[in-house]
Amino acid sequence: MISSSATIAASSIIEPGVVIGPHVVIGPFCFISAGVHIGEGTRIASHVVINGNTRIGRHNIIGMESSIGEISQDLKYAGEAAGLEIGDGNRIGRHATFHRGTAQGGGFTRIGHRNTFDGGVHIGHDCQVGNDTFIGENSGLAGHVTVGDAVRIDAMCAVHQFCIVGEGSHLLANSCVVQDVPPYIEAQGNRAVPKGINEQAPVFAAADEAQQNVILHLYDLLYRQQSASEDVKTEIQRLSAEFPFLRCFNDFFTRSTRGIIR
Template sequence: MISSSATIAASSIIEPGVIIGPHVVVGPFCFISAGVRIGEGTVIASHVVINGNTTLGRENRIGMGSSVGEISQDLKYDGEPARLEIGDGNEIGRHSTLHRGTAQGGSVTRIGNQNIFQAGVHIGHDCQVGDHTTMGDHSGLAGHVTLGDYSQLGALCAVHQFCIVGTGSRLLDNTCVVQDVPPYVLANGNRAVPLGINERAQAFARATADEQRVIHHLYDLLYHQQEPVDVVKLEIERLSVEYPMLRQFNDFFTRSTRGIIRG
């Protein structure tokens, strides 16, 4: 079903069964396969391929030459049903590649709202990307990566499979991550090492002065005093009673399996 207010270039191929909402624009030489659903106001530039069970929300913009919803590069993938879900208001730069999930990862790659992905970004199978994140040119997430809300990746960053990049953290250009990055940590290097607190993060800036002080305290325990993670987790549990925003640290350490980056 294609809305009467959608604009589709004559050279593009839209298979039967595609759902295209109001005021969608599809540029020339695109291919959109059966099973794709595109929300109102989304703009798709030229030479874009959108495949499989892929859902895009409202007001997304997809740059030219991008591949959205292709099957994963996981060699275990054997054709089982899988999907890609993209929220609202995302900017996807030219020549980006976003893959569907696999059965081993819940069968879904999920991208939230208001994210900015610059040219050549890769988001692998089963990744879970939050809201308001940014990824610089040619940065990539391997399979099963979690990217927290308001996190920032510079250009040419690489994140190893199954890693977590926490809420409000920031990776400088050319950073390679092979272990988890705690919330609000600024990191750089190959392999990534912590450089301090990412005070430029919107989520950090919105925190109260007391909450910011507590975040600095947790960083001090982890990286200056070199306390074991189990000790830091107990401190987080104690402080979460007074500072509920620290529950995101609880969530991070509960899900972390690869260990955290160290100096």
């Protein structure tokens, strides 16, 4: 079904079974396969390919020559049903590659809302990206990576498969991450190591002094005192009753399996 208010260039190919919402604009020489849903107001530049079970929300912008919803690059992928879900208000730059999920990863790659992906960004199979993130030019997430809300990943960064990049953290340019990055940490290097607190993270910047001091205290435990992760978890649980925003730390340590950057 194609909305009567959608604008589609004559040179683009839209297979039967595509759902295109109101006021969608699709530029020239695009190919969109059956099973794709595109939400209201989304704008797609020229030479974009969108494949498979891909659902794109409202008011997204997709740059030229991007590949959205291609099959997984995982060698274990055997053609099973899998998909890609993209939320609302995302800006995807030119030459981006976003892959569908696999059965081993729950079946779906998921992108939240209001994210910005610069040119050449790669999102691998089964990645889970939150809301209000920024990923810079030519950076890539391998399969099964989780990126929390309000994360900033600068240009030319690489994140190893199954890593977690915690809420509000910041990876500086040219960094390679092979272990999990706790919330609100600024990290840099190959391999990435902590450089301090990301004081520009919205939650940290908006927090009062007591809340900021709690985050600084946790950083001190992890990286200056080199406390064991179990001791840090105990301290987080103790503080969570007074500071509910620490739930993101509880969630991070509950899911972390690769160890944290040190």
